[in-house]
Amino acid sequence: MIKILFAVVLGYLFGSIPWALVIGKVFYKTDVRNFGSGNLGGTNAGRVLGKKAGVTVIILDGLKAFFVVGLCVLFVPEAAVYAGLACCAGHCFPIFANFKGGKAVATTFGYLLAAGLFVTHEPIQMFVIPFVIFMITLKIWKMVSLSSIIGIASAALITTLTQSDLMITVSIWILWAFVTYRHKANIERIRNHEEKKISWM
Template sequence: MYEILLILLGYLYGSIPFALVIGKVFYNTDVRESGSGNLGGTNAGRVLGKKAGISVIVLDALKAVIIFYLSSYLSLKFNLNPDIKYLAGLACIFGHCYPIFAEFRGGKAVSTSLGYFLCIEPLYAVVAIVVFLLVLKISKYVSLSSISTALIVLCITPFLAVSITAKLCMLVAVILLVYRHKDNIKRIKNQTESKIQWM
């Protein structure tokens, strides 16, 4: 019962649309009506500015971090299944993608997934970040960098000293992240995807 509640909590906390909240509270702007319409840090930065974009990225990443460590602590305190932290963290990612508080129209889970991967294996997550920055530097595509990073995580996952549950959760997170970028993949093929200008 406690495990189910933690998974539900993960989904609900992941559902908080920080891009929407920051846009409406501080800028009187609904980011869903501009740019890509996505509730993520990239679109928030594009519509609201760099400061807002960075704030959204950090808050979205912290979603998974908070849920992961809260679940880890409670699993020890109440003698729950130690793998609950992986399931609750994954639920948080799904909440970000399909938020109940924003008509199930969320972000693409890049920042939230990164926070999740950092909790599971910080060293390999740092490697993934380096890959992201390198691909971004070369291609100027945030979407391609995100997909490349997800695939690197996928390649690394089998070698991690974590439970099979953790590996399966990471696999699902990667599949979800790539799936959420399906329209970006089409635009990259058609050479109509937007490129960043600041790197």
């Protein structure tokens, strides 16, 4: 139990690393919280700092959960799911950025990739297909928020239909509900036809 608790705390702390804030301040002398949506995620970093910075933040945010789950599988396998969830929570409520972070989309996809590779050994079902669905949705509707919700929902549904590991399945549904809740303002804008659309795809 102590090992699991330790892994969860480390997962949260690792998830709390605000890469959008770090990259903005170190390389661009800009606090992304003061611009755009004020969100510490890859989408807002891309809008404020440019495409290169946005892609970098997305990759680093995804790697947070990927490494947390991967390390847990090596040393405390029973804590992998809990630490992965804690990492996603840390991204949204980072102790290093006054508990105001991102929306955990990239971090959740990092969790899906790690869980698929190291836990269920089904990366195509758990990561590749949901990511493709995310990209197709993004191509059609041009809205990152909507694509994120649909992509992660597909991961939860696919896992429910194909996996026997109940904890993995429950964890992905939790992340989908969490990500959807974090996008509540975006959902309202979608309903009002006011949501911002990407222009690069």
